[in-house]
Amino acid sequence: MLSDPFLQLPTPDSVQVVWFTEFAGDNHWVQWGHDLEHRTKATTQQLSRTREDEWSYTFKTYDQLSPRPIWRHQAVITGLTTGETLPYQVFSEEHQQIQHSEIFSLQPSPPAEKPLKILLTSDHQLMPMVAANIQQAIAVYGDFDAVFHAGDMVNVPDRASEWFDDRRGRSFFPVLQGRASVQLGNRIYHGGQILQSTPMFPCPGNHEVMGRNSQSKALHLQFKDARPQAIAEEEYFEQQDFSDQQYDPVQVNQWIQDHSFNFQTYREIFSLPPTPAPEKQYYAVSFGNIRLVSLMVTNVWRSAQQNLAVAGRYQESDQQLHEPENWGHGQHIFEPITPGSRQYEWLKEELGGEAFRQAKYKIVMFHHPPHSLGGNVTPPYTDPQPYEEYSPNGTMVHRRYHYPKGDDQIIKYLIPLLENAGVQLVFYGHSHLWNRFVSPRGTHFLETSNVGNSYGAHLADNPRSLPDFIDPSNDFPVGNPNGLSPVIPTIAPLLNDEGEALPYIASNKITVFSVLETNDDGAVVKSYYFDTIKDDSEVVLFDQFILRRDD
Template sequence: MTSPPQLLTDPFLQLPTPTSVRVVWFTEFAGYRHLVSYGENLATTVCAKTTKLSRTREDQQSRVGSQTQDGQVYQHPVQRHIWRHEAEVTSLTPNKNLAYRVTSVREDGQSVSSNVYSLAPTPTPGTPLKILLTSDHQIKPMVAANLQKVVETIGQIDAVWFAGDLANIPDRASEWFDDNRGGAFFPCLQGRAKYEIDCNGTKTSYTGGQIIQHAPMFTCIGNHEVMGRFARKDSLNEEFNDTIPRTVALKLYGENFLKDNSFNTDTYEEIFTLPESPEGGKTYYAVSFGDVRLVVLYATNMWRYVNTDGGKQGKYGEPEVELDNPENWGYGQHIYEPIAKDSQQYNWLVQELNSPEFKQAKYKVVMLHHPPHTLGDNIVPAYTDPVQIIERDEDGNIKAVRYEYPKQADYIIRDLLPLLEAAQVQLVFFGHSHLWNRFCSPSGIHFLETSNVGNSYGAAYKDKKRKNLPPWQNQDYVAIGDPYGLEPVTPTIAPMLDENGQTIPYIASNEITVFSIFDTGTGTISSYRFDTRKPDAEVIKFDEFKLKE
């Protein structure tokens, strides 16, 4: 018996303007007709444009269909055929919500429709909004619980700001759509997840939250949106880790083969319709939404292992077995898109910070993936280009390759933050270290990292040192606290306590998940926590602060 046709995702909203919004959804069939019905009695229809994702695949590590262990179905990467449908709904009235539904018709004439949801164009200034701040989902264990509690606590969200690391391996299709563990990206954000958390033998199932069917999402690129050299390795995990700088790829492979032999964000850019800048396209941009001007930066680098055991490419060096093979080097934690002074992105940012749209906004917010200030591990080493040091013997043979990252050359601290201070940015929002902590600069910029969504890697605080320091002593690599001297802010309402009963200025937990909400009507940002070990526990608001207008 043939199963009825299904949509791969519910519809979700993208790229709102003052009079329009895009509706996007995915199927595993090309079909011959895809449309959005909207308005009173869903009487108005608009047809969608269909494209096919070019690089989505499954492999040995996928958890999809009947594959629950490595290699049961797939022994190497295999293309997965997925079609994307996008329709632009136009002639909308500001601040007026309309009902909508999508329908896809297969080649055999069978049709499938979504449930009915609501859409609206960009809200006008003065409209109070509740915006979810989130990041680093990466198909982690607590994401479904986190997003379910967002909806149960706050109700309908007006927008989502996502500070990078959406999936774990961006070309692995099931991580976006239907990972059989129940916590894929779209199901969690659409209330269709089925993720079980086992706590002392008691299993609780979480569905996530029905959020992006009604609320547009603005995202930025994290290191997990970037794939490495295409099809050079025999698994998607290895391909993801196989990135080298474009300058190196240019020398090794030439201009015509540059992208496939360095890194790419193709799947991320094919999935999402985002605002675009002339210089950066979807990778960095600015957008006005209600009272907010949101500036989104492409600030992330390749995450590497601390050591080179087992032939791994390292933060601080190359594996001994590859010293004579520069094409197999990792080149340290190289930066994907320049942001240093006088780079294209930097110059674009200078223009944006001087634009009328930015200057006239009530709230000025910058979103990026890499942390300017944090207690997390991932702020070390400094955000700068690795300085390569090659040691040779007396015959000129390579003995070792290592990398230094001078702290004084950190591009975010040295070049970016002075711009933001001068432009009176009120909030810098970021992720990457999988924890919650916040800081405030002497001039009043708030720095918020609210990425303890699925799991955490700890915080460097008091006697807890970072785990990613180099094997040599150097003051450029700070073991405890924020490397750039800001003190973390203790939560204002209900801080957590350490084992000695003392308050701590962070949450770094694999059982307690955190989300934050920006209420533009009051200018406040509130953070909430939920203990997944106690399914009946209440959601606790533990911190709140207000942005100056």
């Protein structure tokens, strides 16, 4: 088996059990109940895009891009009773040989009155400190009721080993199932046994998105090769002669995805709650007294560096100026969140719905930061505006991109919508640090993505890298460009060399995890740090804040 089983999509009387194998098998099932007396057959589907290449860290050597057949098995356990926890075990059979997991526990969605402990995490990406982070979270809490993951689970989503069995010992599922093996200093960390008995609710980050599909190009190059779907759509219709063939919208949609970007492996690995637009990756779900809204708010990541040999956030490579088919098109958005867009209109309907309005705690999760001291909060979250510069003889010398700050989709459209609906917590990641903010209307903004490594916080002593042709009043070199000041941790902030309290944690040896706790008295978000290198380090509670109740 490639993974232990994990839980998905709990309802008041059911839950899904999912696991993976490298063989199709003849029969797969779950035994469950007080004495494992019930048996539920699993359905099986082969993942369509999982591959390895010469850059994979596997125990088998690949000298070229190669398919890696992996099968996903899913059983829907029904007839459960709210509040009851039962043992379960999964089995996979091939040629009369049976493999089975250990015995774990499952349960349906919790009742509204149940106190909850929810791990808030993001940006794992096989980074060195993640196993230590998860292990210490389990050491403090013992177990969790759910995991909310704000995206960037792996680096290259079609590379199978990053999910299951990277030989460096820090793949996604092993870390969250207590089967990792990562040495930091004098200690070896194994992660934590969480997902086997705890449902995870994901949202996509930029690292869940693959670029143009290729049968030969290295996986990390395919990942980087994303471009807007509108460009691929225009190219498709320029190439086709519909007088000779019938128009097939399914075929057209697949062609456009293959020539722009796709979420195929992410969608095939996880079970997402149903929505009117299931192909769009956003959803809402009730869990206990929480209404969680998970949005598709992320864009392609491009380098901010000024090297003109690289297609970056602000310019195309000077080596490809005359190759439009190879342009990166700046840091383009995957799914808009503007009025009239499908996601925005769905969100408006969700925020006005009964399930959302009746929830005590209204939480919205997405990947891209609305407020941050990190590097990825710039440029503004809007469609890149191209402009070209030419020499006197008419030769293009630059194709550059501007991102008008006033058109930031998150700040201009999304945040007002969320605040007007009474959202108490907006949870996100992407910049690999911890910092938080509070709006004048009392909405909390938490970025707790310093779980594996950090790229720093950008204050006066560490400005963001911006090309000299960028207006600093539009793309801020320091601070949070969107107005709110960061909150100093309330309990035990880290100090700088002058003994001043820091409003962030951005470290490559200190890792941070955050937990949402709810009970009859209310809800509190607690953040802890842990030094992964010091032998005598202890877990330190350094910040907490209370969410207001809506009841």
